[in-house]
Amino acid sequence: MRKVGIFVHPRWEAAADLGRQLEARLRPQVQDVWLTAAWDEAAARRQVGDSDLLVCVGGDGTMLWAARTAIPRPVPILGVNMGRLGFLTEFTPEEALEKLPAVLEGAGRLEERTMLAVATSTGESYHALNDAVVGRHTVGRPVYVEASVDGRRLAFYRADAVLVATATGSTAYSFSAGGPILYPESRDLLLTPVAPHLMSGQSLVLPPQVVIELRVDVDHEAALSVDGQEYHLLRSGDVVTVTRSPHVARFLRFSEPAQHYATLAELLGWLRIVGPSGHQEGDGRSE
Numbered sequence: 001m002r003k004v005g006i007f008v009h010p011r012w013e014a015a016a017d018l019g020r021q022l023e024a025r026l027r028p029q030v031q032d033v034w035l036t037a038a039w040d041e042a043a044a045r046r047q048v049g050d051s052d053l054l055v056c057v058g059g060d061g062t063m064l065w066a067a068r069t070a071i072p073r074p075v076p077i078l079g080v081n082m083g084r085l086g087f088l089t090e091f092t093p094e095e096a097l098e099k100l101p102a103v104l105e106g107a108g109r110l111e112e113r114t115m116l117a118v119a120t121s122t123g124e125s126y127h128a129l130n131d132a133v134v135g136r137h138t139v140g141r142p143v144y145v146e147a148s149v150d151g152r153r154l155a156f157y158r159a160d161a162v163l164v165a166t167a168t169g170s171t172a173y174s175f176s177a178g179g180p181i182l183y184p185e186s187r188d189l190l191l192t193p194v195a196p197h198l199m200s201g202q203s204l205v206l207p208p209q210v211v212i213e214l215r216v217d218v219d220h221e222a223a224l225s226v227d228g229q230e231y232h233l234l235r236s237g238d239v240v241t242v243t244r245s246p247h248v249a250r251f252l253r254f255s256e257p258a259q260h261y262a263t264l265a266e267l268l269g270w271l272r273i274v275g276p277s278g279h280q281e282g283d284g285r286s287e
Contacts, residue, residue, distance in 0.1 A: 059083025
């Protein structure tokens, strides 16, 4: 590798410390190393174009920033988890330092993740790795959203929100709203209503090539949230169009694909067995 970037969470001192340690270890072995805070997109975009690897030190949110910042070049992204869950990250801090030589030698596999292209009828455009959410801007006020798929009206939702999610986002907000979990490299999209009133709250799995339109009908402001990190106010009549992006996020993985499900089960607590008395009895594994 000739050039490596380090993307650190801007508010975690531990992430900054680890970033500096990784930078010090990389400099004798890599021609060009750069380090920046995840929120400094301008600085990152100046460097990311010809980088061979992005190392993200933080949590899943840092990975989301990195994936969008890397567009249009699908630079491999390696996540180091400093947070609580870490659905997207690959290494602990200790593993990152230990396995750095193997990373530089080209070990690991690439996992491609679908992204979304999001456009508003007022001319704004975004990319998302997790989801695009059209929802209420005022607490306690629902939004009315007309959802169309490929130009055909599908439903008129009165809900807290309606979201479109990727496979990556299927374990995020969509999952909290009762949506299914897609396998990581699925290209399918999810359309999920959040707390719909007087109608089914079921999520739909849609094929990759669809065009989804969400038209807002409100007497107050609504909002578009992209990956929970970009925010855009919407007015009645505004339309948000969501399609599968031509760009992908590429994650560098050292674990086998099946490990994704083991990690998912652990993070979501599926392995905890609770007996009739309500006490936890074990983790379900044989000795």
